[in-house]
Amino acid sequence: MEKKESSATGSWPLDNSHISSAVKNSCHPNLKTFLAALSFASFAQALSGSYMKSTITQLERRFDISSYLIGIIDGSFEVGNLLVIAFVSYFGAKLHRPKIISVGCILMSFGTFLMAMPHFISGRYKIETAIRSSVNSTNNLSPCPVSSAESSSVGDRPSLLPPNGCVRESSVSMLAYMFLGNVLRGIGETPIQPLGISYIDDYAESKNAALYIGCVQTISIIGPVFGYLLGSLCAKIYVDIGYMDMETVTITPSDARWVGAWWLGYIIAGIITLMTAVPFWFLPKSLPMPVDKHDASCTPEQSRFLKDSPNMKHKFRPEEPPNLHQMAKEFVPTLKSLLGSPVYIVYLCVTIIQFNSLIGMVTYKPKYIEQHYGQSASKANFLMGMINIPAVALGMFSGGVVMKKFRLGVMGAAKFAFGTSLLGYLLSLFFLAMGCENPKVAGVTVSYTGVEGTSYQEKSLFSDCNSQCSCSGREWDPVCGENGITYASPCLAGCTSSSGSAKNMVFDNCRCLALTMIHSGNMTVTLGQCPRKDDCEKIFPYFLALSVLSSFIISLGGTPGFVLLIRFIKPELKSLALGIHTLATRMLAGIPAPIYFGAIIDTTCLKWGYKLCGGRGACRIYNTSAYRTVYLGLTLVLRTVSFFFCVLGFALLKRHIKRKEKNALISANAEMASLRKEENGSIHCEQVILSTDCSSDSETHL
Numbered sequence: 021m022e023k024k025e026s027s028a029t030g031s032w033p034l035d036n037s038h039i040s041s042a043v044k045n046s047c048h049p050n051l052k053t054f055l056a057a058l059s060f061a062s063f064a065q066a067l068s069g070s071y072m073k074s075t076i077t078q079l080e081r082r083f084d085i086s087s088y089l090i091g092i093i094d095g096s097f098e099v100g101n102l103l104v105i106a107f108v109s110y111f112g113a114k115l116h117r118p119k120i121i122s123v124g125c126i127l128m129s130f131g132t133f134l135m136a137m138p139h140f141i142s143g144r145y146k147i148e149t150a151i152r153s154s155v156n157s158t159n160n161l162s163p164c165p166v167s168s169a170e171s172s173s174v175g176d177r178p179s180l181l182p183p184n185g186c187v188r189e190s191s192v193s194m195l196a197y198m199f200l201g202n203v204l205r206g207i208g209e210t211p212i213q214p215l216g217i218s219y220i221d222d223y224a225e226s227k228n229a230a231l232y233i234g235c236v237q238t239i240s241i242i243g244p245v246f247g248y249l250l251g252s253l254c255a256k257i258y259v260d261i262g263y264m265d266m267e268t269v270t271i272t273p274s275d276a277r278w279v280g281a282w283w284l285g286y287i288i289a290g291i292i293t294l295m296t297a298v299p300f301w302f303l304p305k306s307l308p309m310p311v312d313k314h315d316a317s318c319t320p321e322q323s324r325f326l327k328d329s330p331n332m333k334h335k336f337r338p339e340e341p342p343n344l345h346q347m348a349k350e351f352v353p354t355l356k357s358l359l360g361s362p363v364y365i366v367y368l369c370v371t372i373i374q375f376n377s378l379i380g381m382v383t384y385k386p387k388y389i390e391q392h393y394g395q396s397a398s399k400a401n402f403l404m405g406m407i408n409i410p411a412v413a414l415g416m417f418s419g420g421v422v423m424k425k426f427r428l429g430v431m432g433a434a435k436f437a438f439g440t441s442l443l444g445y446l447l448s449l450f451f452l453a454m455g456c457e458n459p460k461v462a463g464v465t466v467s468y469t470g471v472e473g474t475s476y477q478e479k480s481l482f483s484d485c486n487s488q489c490s491c492s493g494r495e496w497d498p499v500c501g502e503n504g505i506t507y508a509s510p511c512l513a514g515c516t517s518s519s520g521s522a523k524n525m526v527f528d529n530c531r532c533l534a535l536t537m538i539h540s541g542n543m544t545v546t547l548g549q550c551p552r553k554d555d556c557e558k559i560f561p562y563f564l565a566l567s568v569l570s571s572f573i574i575s576l577g578g579t580p581g582f583v584l585l586i587r588f589i590k591p592e593l594k595s596l597a598l599g600i601h602t603l604a605t606r607m608l609a610g611i612p613a614p615i616y617f618g619a620i621i622d623t624t625c626l627k628w629g630y631k632l633c634g635g636r637g638a639c640r641i642y643n644t645s646a647y648r649t650v651y652l653g654l655t656l657v658l659r660t661v662s663f664f665f666c667v668l669g670f671a672l673l674k675r676h677i678k679r680k681e682k683n684a685l686i687s688a689n690a691e692m693a694s695l696r697k698e699e700n701g702s703i704h705c706e707q708v709i710l711s712t713d714c715s716s717d718s719e720t721h722l
Contacts, residue, residue: 050307051223054118055232057299058216059239061125064296065209066243067250068132068289069097070409072202074251074401077387078282082145082259083138083194084629084637087384087618094383096199098610100131100206105603108211110351110596115305117215122300124208125293131204132290138194139283145259147277148629148637149270149497163510163518163527164489206606214598221586221594223307234420234579241413241575248386248405250288255280255398270523270547274396276640277496277629358593358600363676366669367585368604370662374441375609377658380617381651387621388651391642392456393560394552403564411568415575423580433584434673437577438666444574445659447566448652454563455648456556459549461498461506461641462513462532464626470505470536485514485532494630496640499527499545503536506549508627513545523547588676620650 076090108120216236221229258264259279271278358364385408389400419436422428428436458465458472463481466472478493491511498506499513507513507530514531530543537543589597622639624646629637 050303051220053299054216054219054303054307055236057118057296057303058121058212058220059236061121061212061216061296061300062236062240063243063246064125064289064293065128065212066240067247068128068205068286068293070244070247070405071251071285071289072097072135073383074248074255074386074397074404075282075285076383077390077397078255078259078279079194079198080638081277082279082282083142084631084635085195086636086639087387087621088615089195089618091383091614091616091618093195093198093202094614095611096202097206097209098606100203100208101210101606101610102206102603103203104207105210105214105599105606108214108599110354110599117211117219117305118300118303120211121215122297124211125297125300126208128205128208129290129294129297131201131206131208132286132293134201134204135198136283136286136290137197137201139259141197142194144263145279147269147271148495149277164486164491164514164516165511210602214595214602217582217586218595218598230423230579230583231420233583234417234423237420237579237582238413238417241409241416245405245409245413247289248401248409250285251386252398252402252405254282254285255396255401257281257284259283270525272396272523272548273398274394275548276498278397280397354593354596355600358589358597361589363588363669363672364597366665366672368601370665370669371581371601372605372608373658373662373665375605376613377655377662379609379613380658381655383614384617384621384651388647391647392644393556393563394456394459395560407564407568408571411572412575415572416578419576419579422576423583428580430584430587431673431677433580433587434670437581437584438670440573440575440577441659441666442663444570445656445663447570447573448656448659450566451563451652452648454559454566456552456559456644458644459506459552459641460504461508461549461627463508464641465643466505468532468535470503481508481512483532483535485535486512489514496627496629498547498549500548500550501530501533501545502542503533504550505533505536507532507545510545515543515545588673617651617654620654621647624650 072094076087076094079085079093080087080090217233220232220236224232256273257280258266258269259281261281273280386397386400386404389395389403390397395403419440422436423433426432460466460470460472462468463483467480468483468485481493482491489511491509493508493512495509495511497509499510499515500506501513510518510527510530513527513533515527516529516531518525518527520526525547527545528543530545533543533545585597585601586594621642624643625639625641626643627639627641629640631637
């Protein structure tokens with residue numbers, strides 16, 4: 021019997037010491053190194069991606085573009101994925117996965133460096149202000165130029181324009197460099213997830229695979245923490261630091277015209293990403309297969325370490341060169357087999373819709389915090405990095421722990437992911453009630469007499485109190501009056517004199533303030549918008565608390581949902597399934613979501629800025645009520661639609677599991693019958709032999 025057991029397990033005796041060695045070797049040192057390297061690469065990729073999102077408002081202001089165009093640049097990352105994802109996922113799984121990931125990290129770093137180029141090829145940032153010429157002077161200057169008949173009829177101050185095309189060239193160059201750089205980032209990022217996750221799932225014990233994947237996902241979520249913190253730090257630094265005397269800059273980081281040193285973060289992120297390529301280059305193509313995966317389904321390459329040496333050392337036979345022609349020939353049939361699974365198709369639909377909601381929300385959340393709650397870009401990025409993202413990371417890790425502790429199967433993981441998503445959705449409904457009123461801006465959200473209304477037109481910026489001045493309706497140089505109302509410029513506030521310089525400049529004798537002030541006082545205004553009301557400041561902490569809680573609950577289902585994908589798919593289709601899943605979410609969510617979210621947000625703009633050379637620039641102030649409605653409403657509608665597909669998915673998954681169990685039972689019964697047949701044949705043979713022996717003995721005895 022001992023000999024039979026030895027032959028059944030592979031031509032050598034399997035004692036307790038060998039089993040212990042196999043378990044230890046199931047987490048091979050190279051697997052630990054790969055796990056650490058993959059986590060670092062995922063961290064770097066997430067850092068640069070989140071930093072890109074933290075610079076959205078900075079890029080809008082610096083190059084005078086709309087959220088719609090920023091959405092196109094942001095979506096170009098997914099374009100890079102689309103170019104190579106299917107081939108990397110299919111062919112890469114059969115080639116040297118660690119080296120392919122290393123090459124991807126190098127490309128990703130080059131793309132990140134390229135995204136910083138527009139800063140070095142464009143000129144210095146020029147602030148849109150009406151007092152640029154007077155910032156270095158302490159003399160009293162009048163912000164109210166004498167009105168002429170021509171200018172008063174037009175309602176605008178004549179201006180001298182630089183040569184045509186100056187801003188257009190800068191914007192086009194910026195778009196080209198940013199777009200191309202983000203495409204390279206997308207190409208480089210492609211192999212990290214599908215090849216890295218499948219590599220871990222191949223060579224880790226089944227009971228530990230979910231935890232390892234959860235660790236990688238958790239660390240990749242920590243990347244945005246540092247990405248947003250880096251964005252917060254750079255947003256505090258003026259864009260042309262080192263080239264400008266900061267004493268002459270009249271705006272602060274909370275101003276709608278402030279631009280931080282957005283380019284600095286891309287250089288830092290590029291260096292970090294380049295460092296991640298090093299360890300992958302020295303890792304082997306394949307690793308020892310753990311004992312619990314050494315069965316008939318294992319490939320000869322995966323199980324070879326169990327047979328090459330009696331003391332289970334990691335020895336491999338020379339690798340056979342891959343047959344690219346055969347791999348290409350099998351690609352289409354394999355793809356048809358994968359897409360022929362109804363469960364996989366419904367899973368794709370659910371994740372595509374939910375990713376649309378998630379990507380659109382995350383892309384513009386810092387901007388939502390800025391515009392709706394009156395926070396600076398630096399503070400919005402800091403809060404995203406220090407409060408919101410850690411909650412997501414904790415949720416992803418906790419989801420992996422729950423999977424391991426309760427040993428959730430396919431159906432259990434699906435139910436858990438759906439339950440957390442539904443609970444997070446219900447909590448998100450409360451965001452609609454956490455709104456702030458529009459800031460009071462004369463001629464934009466309120467009339468000059470203080471009556472609220474948002475039917476803004478450029479002519480509504482003019483009133484009898486500023487009719488004697490030749491003011492421009494296109495300027496945005498906001499000042500705050502003692503009446504709590506913001507005016508688009510000192511001229512439109514009806515101010516006739518000024519004192520001080522730079523940030524300390526004060527404008528006096530502002531006639532428009534008299535329309536809303538009951539008691540006559542100092543008719544003065546100061547630079548910058550008026551702060552938000554106290555009630556908005558009180559709501560903001562509750563918004564942050566609910567945001568953290570809902571993010572944690574939703575992310576709890578992230579790891580179970582991801583593991584679900586690689587558990588109901590056939591092992592030979594796993595890498596391709598991950599690749600097609602990534603391809604679909606990139607193409608149908610990653611690319612369009614930032615674009616149409618940005619386009620819808622643009623419709624809520626009340627006051628657009630204008631470029632120095634003419635043409636519409638970046639938005640200066642939004643209708644906060646409309647912004648909240650379209651931003652949160654679109655997010656919730658998409659998630660509502662996804663739940664209908666979840667119901668269909670549960671029905672198909674349940675049927676899939678029953679069919680799989682039935683096939684397994686039939687196979688087990690057939691195998692049992694075969695064993696019984698062999699056993700009966702063996703017993704019959706022994707009886708015949710014994711009978712023959714007995715007859716022989718009888719004859720001899722006789």
